Amino acid sequence: MSSSPDTPPGSSTDTSAGASAPAARRVPVPKVPFWAQILLGLFLGVVLGWIARTGDIAWLGTTLTKTGEIFVQLLKLAVAPLVFFAITISITNLRNVHNAARLATRTLLWFMATSLIAVAIGLAIGLLTHPGSGTGLSAKDAAKPEESGSWLDFLTGIIPTDIITPFTELQVLQIVFMAVVVGVAALKLGDKAAPLLTFGEAVLALLQKALWWIIRLAPVGTIGLIGTAIKDYGWELIGKYATFTADVYIGCALVLFGVYPLLLATVAKVSPLQFYRGAWPAIQLAFVSRSSVGTMPVTQKVTERLGVPKEYAAFAVPFGSTTKMDGCASVYPAIAAVFIGEFYGIDLGLREYLLIVFVSVIGSAATAGLTGATVMLTLTLSTLGLPLAGVGLLLAIDPILDMMRTATNVAGQAVIPVLVSAREKILDLDAFRGAKSFSLYEGDGADGADRAGEDGGDSVHHQPRPRATANSPV
Secondary structure: OOOOOOOOOOOOOOOOOOOOOOOOOOOOOOOOOHHHHHHHHHHHHHHHHHHHHHOOOHHHHHHHHHHHHHHHHHHHHOHHHHHHHHHHHHHHHHHHOOOHHHHHHHHHHHHHHHHHHHHHHHHHHHHHHOOOOOOOOOHHHOOOOOOOOOHHHHHHOOOOOOOOHHHHOOOHHHHHHHHHHHHHHHHHHHHHHHHHHHHHHHHHHHHHHHHHHHHOOHHHHHHHHHHHHHHHHHHHHHHHOHHHHHHHHHHHHHHHHHHHHHHHHHHHOOOHHHHHHHHHHHHHHHHHHOOHHHHHHHHHHHHHHOOOOHHHHHHHHHHHHHHOOOHHHHHHHHHHHHHHHHHOOOOOOHHHHHHHHHHHHHOHHHHOOOOOOHHHHHHHHHHHOOOOOHHHHHHOOHHHHHHHHHHHHHHHHHHHHHHHHHHOOOOOHHHHHHOOOOEOOOEOOOOOOOOHHHHOOOHHHHOOOOOOOOOOOO
16 A cells, blocks of 8 residues: 655655665774783784794794884883973973972872882892802803993983983983973973973873874784793793792782782772772783883873872872882892892892892982883992992893883882872872773773873873862862
8 A cells, every 4th residue: 555645755654765774783893902912912922932933033033123122112212202291291280289399298208118118028039039049150141231320320410411412312310300490490480481381281292192102002012022032032041040030020029919009908098909900001011011101101091090180190100100110120129139149159238238228219210211220230239349240140031020020110100199199188089999991992981082092092181170189189
């Protein structure tokens, strides 16, 4: 039966061919979570590195090496300007935080306190396990490092001779010094410095966006870095350092999963499990990239998502990324000093142990957030009077150790702002309880506005947050 002539087309009774057909629904393509991509990269790196080593496949080994080198080089490319503008802007942002001096002081004190705990753990493990005994290594395996640190170099190296060299030669401590000077001067100038700060904020946003693109290459970089480590060193060499490697990993794990949770539960009175749920993207990226500064945008994002006020996080995280090194500057040099002392048959006494503690707590800025901790270790050895050639014993195994060290560093860089914010009653507890792990590709899945692939991963910076005060909750 045909429809009535006066029935409007498109009505429920219209059966004409002109009626529109329902649009086909697009099936979303599932994306692999970032953590799964990292694990896949680790697995492929181990397999390809083993193949390159056992099969003596030169082109595969070269490909793995170049892949890892390019990823690290891309991270380092952004380090100098990122550190300068991040610290400069973070200092000026403190003008928006009530009781900023108190927050800054407490942050630095907690940095030192946790470093003291970490170095004590490192010393205890080294003294209990004797990592330098029975390694099978000989003096010919030792070689004086190409770069070293001393207290004179450390102190005089902070002040640059010009404003160009620190950026071209990546002298991070000098960059930090200049950034602090510029930031404090901008605070004193007030409104006159507004154009400079606007420019700095724009440059920082551009750098963070570019760095997020590099960070998204981490799974590929993982294949190259892990594959190169396996190809060059193999399991045989790792076996010679079995006790030392286990000591460093156990020491860092005690800090990462023992000390930090204890502080969160007892001092901050928040859930450690919830903290790790929110902070895990930064920790896993640090494990792969081996760069605290390279991980800094992710660390700052997870810290803000955990309820730390934006203005305070913008100060604490950049400073932590260049000075807060519980893995590289506390656990590692303590165990390494014991290792090298035992290897050369040099007895360390109470004086030497106290010096290790002093160097770790005061000199941790020498690591400067870059890949590796050679400068910090040589600073420790020179203070103790131990042979710097002993560093050469540990360089071969350093990439394997550096992954766990950097993960510990970054976790600490997120823990302290949460702890201080909680103690000062400015932590947004609702945000903390609701913080979730997120993918660097898809955000946290809770809303479409926070997608790393769309806004460079820093949309959290555009979310208004009440002004932080040291006396009232956010």
